[in-house]
Amino acid sequence: MISTILVPSDGSKTSQKAALYAVNLAKQLHASIHALTVIDKRLFMGQTVPASKTPRHIEESVEDYLHEVAEGYIEEIKKMCDKQGVALKHTIKMGYPVEEIIKEAKRSKANLIVMGSRGRSALSATVLGSVSYGVIHNDKSIPVLIVRD
Numbered sequence: 001m002i003s004t005i006l007v008p009s010d011g012s013k014t015s016q017k018a019a020l021y022a023v024n025l026a027k028q029l030h031a032s033i034h035a036l037t038v039i040d041k042r043l044f045m046g047q048t049v050p051a052s053k054t055p056r057h058i059e060e061s062v063e064d065y066l067h068e069v070a071e072g073y074i075e076e077i078k079k080m081c082d083k084q085g086v087a088l089k090h091t092i093k094m095g096y097p098v099e100e101i102i103k104e105a106k107r108s109k110a111n112l113i114v115m116g117s118r119g120r121s122a123l124s125a126t127v128l129g130s131v132s133y134g135v136i137h138n139d140k141s142i143p144v145l146i147v148r149d
Contacts, residue, residue, distance in 0.1 A: 002029050006110035006142075008036045008101045008131075011073040014116030018147035022114035023080045032087035034108045035077040037070035038097040039063070067092060098134030105142050113144045 007022045009015040019035070026033050074090045081088040089108070093100045105113055118129035136144050 002111040006113045014149040018116040026086045027084045035090040038100040039066045039094040097131045102139045117148045
């Protein structure tokens, strides 16, 4: 029985399509959604840009900015869940997406992972994105449903 569906999102069109699919599935199964956004450590510089060096004189750490963006991705999924009457929990992590998705699936006791086939990575031309490929091949204990773009 599926009671919790983990939905990793990077804000891409494919991940939003996967989220919508997951929410509709959750409604039919009377399951809940656990939305996850991972701030990829490989892209994180962890430095603050001095205001004098920015065109708009803004000083904000990259981490804070990426966290705000991640909250926006979660908010989109929240709107979908609210519209369908599906319960939502959410998490924002910083790390390596494949590792964090697998850890969160186990921690949240997800019975299913629903994710997009390709995300925002530079490998978007591949048939199956590097993160979805990694999740499928690094953990075989939780079923993964891949939604194509």
